Amino acid sequence: MAYRSGTVCASILALLALGACGAPPPGAPPVETAANEDCVTLAEGLYEFRGGKLLAVSAGAAGLSAVSGPEQAIQAGFAEAGFPWMGLKIRGRLAILTGTAPSVEAKAAGLSAGQAALAAHPQTAAANLLFVDAVPVEGGERGVGESLAALADAGASLESCQRAFDSTMASHSILFQSGNARISPVSNGLLDALSGIATLCQGFVTEIGEHTSARGADDYNLKLSQDRADAVKAYLIGKGVSEEGLTSVGYGETRLLDTATTPEANDRNRRTEFEVIAP
Structure with missing residues (x-):
């Protein structure tokens, strides 16, 4: 269950007391006691009650409001x-x-x-x-951040976060220079949208999985995929995503989607996948 910032009163406060866990998690906004001792006022952001605790799913930037200002x-x-x-x-x-x-x-x-x-x-x-x-063109291209925009309204859950990653990657691919882990600049807009999803889903762990085609030696593909997964992770961290909530895994050619040796099969097998995992 997700809550917007505001005043959390008696019934929820009782749950908070039961789920108290000491210091707030990293990045969580401070909790201020309201004038009414039965309520607490939370700083701007999106919160989720999970595992007996109220977690900050998306903490607001200082001085900014999600609905005004x-x-x-x-x-x-x-x-x-x-x-x-x-x-x-x-x-x-x-x-x-x-x-x-x-x-x-x-x-x-x-x-x-x-x-x-x-x-x-x-x-x-x-x-x-x-x-x-997140702007589509009428009758044309989709906005790369449309799934992020939907997630921002729906709130972050394990299911909604996974859906946002999956739908974003369904029609886009992170492109790298041939044979190495340098990300092509044409993928920056996509990576920014993925960074936004990871930011809203910071209450979970996001695994970045890189896969190669079957071309080349097994050990070469394994190292290349790990290097590329690490490069994507570094990009997301550079955009402000918490490193603690990210893992990067290179699978090489161990999880092929298509065992054919055609160029089309190779293109299918070269891919980046994101898996959202409960902490």
């Missing part, structure tokens, strides 16, 4: 700038641009305007938010 002010400016179709979700340190663009050109202009607006606002500029594209 800079989000509303910036979004109001979109219409004035000629982008009435564009929306914005601020969740903790994530800035997710939403809405359906009427054309590819309109989307490109909207993304640029959205980033400029976030950079110009004193609060969002200071918060160093992670900007994610």
Whole structure:
């Protein structure tokens, strides 16, 4: 069960007392006692009651509100700038641009305007938010962060986090330079969306699994896949995802999806998979 920030009163407070576990987990916002001694006020963020404890699933950035303040002010400016179709979700340190663009050109202009607006606002500029594209084009391409936007509204559970990773990767692939673990810059937008999912799902452990085709020696493929998994992990950490909630595993060619030796089979077998695991 997930809760938005606000005031948590008597019935939930009783559960909190039963599930007290000493110091809050790393990254969790502080708990402040409200004027009413039967309630506690939680800092901005998304919380989940799990295993007898109220966990901070997504802690808000200092001074930012997920439903008011800079989000509303910036979004109001979109219409004035000629982008009435564009929306914005601020969740903790994530800035997710939403809405359906009427054309590819309109989307490109909207993304640029959205980033400029976030950079110009004193609060969002200071918060160093992670900007994610969740804008589809009408009748065309999907927004790489659409599943992240849905997760931000639904709340993080083991099932919703896994669904967000799976649906994001269903139509996208992380691309690497041939024969090494250097990530292609064209995959940065996808990795930013994946970083956002991992951020919202920080109450769980996310395994990054890399797989190769059957081409090449077994030991070479195993090392290459591990190096690539480590590279993806490093990217996510660089975007603010907690290292403690990430693991990276290179499976090489041990889990082939297609045992054929065709180029199409090789493409299917080269893949990145994300598995969400209960801590």
